[in-house]
Amino acid sequence: MxxxxxxxxxxxxxxxxxxxxxxxxxxxxxxxxxxxxxxxQREDECVNLILVVHGSVRGEMLDYSGKILKxxxxxxxxxxAAAFLFGQNNRYPVDVISNEETTLLVIPKESVLKLFQQxxxxxxxxxxxxxxxxxxLSQRIWFLSFKTIKEKLAQYILNLSTKDSSRVLLPLTQxxxxxxxxxxxxxLARALGxxxxxxxxxxxxxxxxxxxxxxxxxxxx
Amino acid sequence: MxxxxxxxxxxxxxxxxxxxxxxxxxxxxxxxxxxxxxxxQREDECVNLILVVHGSVRGEMLDYSGKILKxxxxxxxxxxAAAFLFGQNNRYPVDVISNEETTLLVIPKESVLKLFQQxxxxxxxxxxxxxxxxxxLSQRIWFLSFKTIKEKLAQYILNLSTKDSSRVLLPLTQxxxxxxxxxxxxxLARALGxxxxxxxxxxxxxxxxxxxxxxxxxxxx
DNA sequence: TTTGATGTGTAACATTTGATACAAAATAAA
DNA sequence: TTTATTTTGTATCAAATGTTACACATCAAA
Numbered sequence: 001m002x003x004x005x006x007x008x009x010x011x012x013x014x015x016x017x018x019x020x021x022x023x024x025x026x027x028x029x030x031x032x033x034x035x036x037x038x039x040x041q042r043e044d045e046c047v048n049l050i051l052v053v054h055g056s057v058r059g060e061m062l063d064y065s066g067k068i069l070k071x072x073x074x075x076x077x078x079x080x081a082a083a084f085l086f087g088q089n090n091r092y093p094v095d096v097i098s099n100e101e102t103t104l105l106v107i108p109k110e111s112v113l114k115l116f117q118q119x120x121x122x123x124x125x126x127x128x129x130x131x132x133x134x135x136x137l138s139q140r141i142w143f144l145s146f147k148t149i150k151e152k153l154a155q156y157i158l159n160l161s162t163k164d165s166s167r168v169l170l171p172l173t174q175x176x177x178x179x180x181x182x183x184x185x186x187x188l189a190r191a192l193g194x195x196x197x198x199x200x201x202x203x204x205x206x207x208x209x210x211x212x213x214x215x216x217x218x219x220x221x
Numbered sequence: 222m223x224x225x226x227x228x229x230x231x232x233x234x235x236x237x238x239x240x241x242x243x244x245x246x247x248x249x250x251x252x253x254x255x256x257x258x259x260x261x262q263r264e265d266e267c268v269n270l271i272l273v274v275h276g277s278v279r280g281e282m283l284d285y286s287g288k289i290l291k292x293x294x295x296x297x298x299x300x301x302a303a304a305f306l307f308g309q310n311n312r313y314p315v316d317v318i319s320n321e322e323t324t325l326l327v328i329p330k331e332s333v334l335k336l337f338q339q340x341x342x343x344x345x346x347x348x349x350x351x352x353x354x355x356x357x358l359s360q361r362i363w364f365l366s367f368k369t370i371k372e373k374l375a376q377y378i379l380n381l382s383t384k385d386s387s388r389v390l391l392p393l394t395q396x397x398x399x400x401x402x403x404x405x406x407x408x409l410a411r412a413l414g415x416x417x418x419x420x421x422x423x424x425x426x427x428x429x430x431x432x433x434x435x436x437x438x439x440x441x442x
Numbered sequence: 443t444t445t446g447a448t449g450t451g452t453a454a455c456a457t458t459t460g461a462t463a464c465a466a467a468a469t470a471a472a
Numbered sequence: 473t474t475t476a477t478t479t480t481g482t483a484t485c486a487a488a489t490g491t492t493a494c495a496c497a498t499c500a501a502a
Contacts, residue, residue: 087352093359116344123337130351131308137358138314144365145403174480187459189481394449408489410451
């Protein structure tokens with residue numbers, strides 16, 4: 001197990017032996033769950049750092065009408081809701097449910113604080129993990145602030161493109177990209193088609209060539 | 222000064238004397254700037270924790286077309302970009318510019334790490350600050366995922382309402398609320414008007430009465 | 443009170459997007 | 473290869489929202 005979690009963001013850079021020594025100096029426990037089991041419920045207080053050692057879990061949210069809004073999958077070896085162990089309202093924002101047979105490492109908050117004192121690397125890793133999360137979310141919100149699909153596309157393509165090359169390779173399918181943009185797939189295809197019709201880009205499959213960077217930039221006005 | 226920053230999120234709970242002792246044990250510096258001065262530029266590496274002691278600064282971003290997007294104002298006594306001191310890409314996401322004559326406390330990253338070792342409270346505060354940020358952003362994204370204005374309104378009003386009372390007081394003007402929703406002001410007014418016409422709510426100024434909670438919840442379907 | 447600034451209600455019209463459906467293309471699996 | 477599955481292009485129509493404009497209300501300052 002220590003070998004596995006040595007690859008997790010919070011134990012990265014620590015030898016499996018070191019991790020074992022560290023962990024054995026504080027209370028913690030291992031928890032095995034079957035698939036579709038509820039690990040934490042929305043609004044539960046978050047008092048443990050939970051690491052997915054084997055398997056995967058998902059965050060799921062119900063709105064007022066009971067509709068399920070899937071939030072995110074978390075695969076081993078990664079922590080669950082590291083950014084919700086601290087903070088003013090340290091409660092789970094979503095229900096956490098196992099996708100499959102899953103092994104969890106459960107470390108109480110007090111143990112985490114002790115580990116911070118014992119290993120500066122662990123502390124740095126933890127700080128990095130939650131900082132990355134905040135940075136990711138920040139980036140995501142900024143992106144969502146672009147109103148029209150064409151604006152989002154322009155922003156997205158310009159971000160991917162380098163200064164010297166006008167060739168861009170989309171890392172996502174249209175379906176995934178549409179989901180990332182928060183729009184429907186046909187709408188995204190239409191926007192792409194129109195950019196092509198206006199001779200701003202040329203798209204063959206996942207490869208996009210910027211024909212007129214100036215016009216692409218003007219879309220952001 | 223130590224008295225002032227004792228009210229900041231990262232030094233909260235520490236006595237001014239304690240803060241002074243702590244800070245004097247590590248390198249740091251004070252920086253005074255006039256108004257409209259650039260404190261950090263986008264993509265600069267973030268190597269210091271910067272606290273606004275007096276005055277205020279703003280985050281500003283230029284899009285590809287050169288249009289200025291104001292991001293946020295930060296008033297004393299609060300840290301600037303605490304979530305960007307750590308993390309994979311620890312660079313400022315925005316230009317930081319002073320709004321007025323401003324005093325800054327600049328603490329190098331190494332000093333921050335030393336302070337973590339010396340004061341568990343400071344560490345906890347820092348963890349809380351980043352976590353709060355992530356939680357806030359997370360909440361914001363979840364909210365933006367509601368597509369139509371009516372859905373956002375329903376969600377927003379239901380969140381504000383308590384179980385026993387159907388009376389809700391909006392803490393924002395329509396203009397601010399529209400900005401928060403990422404929509405235009407007339408559109409928001411229209412949506413409010415339609416909810417009123419459908420006898421779902423009653424709105425007088427900032428006070429809203431929920432007439433039919435069931436219908437309001439059904440809007441989220 | 444008068445004035446000005448800010449907030450609010452509402453209208454007409456253009457634009458964007460969603461929803462749905464279907465076929466062609468590309469890809470993977472048998 | 474054949475078959476099935478996913479991905480993509482496109483069309484139509486309805487719904488939601490933006491844009492712009494203007495009148496009225498509210499509130500604070502002069």
